Amino acid sequence: MSGHKSNPKYKQITKTAHDLFWKFGIKRVTIEEICTEAGVSKMTFYRFFPNKIELARIVISNIFSKAEKDYKALMARNIPFEEKIKEQVRMKFEGTINISEAFIADVYSGWSDELKAFFIEITARMVNMVREDYARAQQEGAIRKDVNIDFIFYLSNKMTEMVADPQLVAMYNNNVQSVIMEFMNMMFYGIIPRKNE
Structure with missing residues (x-):
């Protein structure tokens, strides 16, 4: 499969799938729609991907x-940790521009057990990497000593549930990105050391 990555049609299918999934969610988008938008035949699609779930796995893997x-x-x-946090929030904002509520729901709701398990696995890997950096930053005094690092990641996991909650999303005019940014700002700026410490 890795040999396909340089093939222009493979690239076009994955890019088209990313754009359609991002806008409409994974469940609603059909293989036919992906092929039409990408300008390829279904035969070409199946030469690269056995099904839509595998394509979604690749799209999510590329995002991560x-x-x-x-x-x-x-x-x-070589910048202060506080600046890194600000940049993380900006990156999160840019990374969620135009993300649809349907995409979030499809990934987190268990519409596909296989896809949900994959997402949990890939998220856990990223969380472990970030957790090590945060623990190091706490040892160096860049994060308050009284903050439980595990609590930060517990809150992050809760965020995944929150962004799939229609009642919460409705509070932000059905803008999932606004919910994510509200949560990120609240969480990150709440872990910066107080000036009088």
Whole structure:
């Protein structure tokens, strides 16, 4: 499968799927719609992907790979941790522009047990990497000593449930991105050391 990654039609299918999934969710978008938008035949689609779930796995994996690369580059920069937090919030904002409520619901709701398990696995890997950085930052005094690092990640997990809650999303005019940014701002700026410490 990895040999396909440089094929222009493979790239077009994955890019088209990303755009359609992001806008309409995974469940609603059909293979036929992806093929039509990408300008490829269904035969070409099935040469690269056995089904839509596998394509969704690849799209999600690509999203996480880019996020991980950007995160590592940010953490390697020689800037104060507080600036890194601000940049993380900005990156999160940009990374969720135009994300649909349907995409969030499809990933988190268990519409596909296989996809949900994959998402949990890939998220856990990212969380472990970030957790190590936060624990190091806390040891260096960049995060309050009295903050339980595990609580930060507990809240992050709760956020995944919250953004799939229609009642909460309705409070933000059905804008999932606004909910995510509200949560990120509340959480991150709540862990910065107080000036009088």
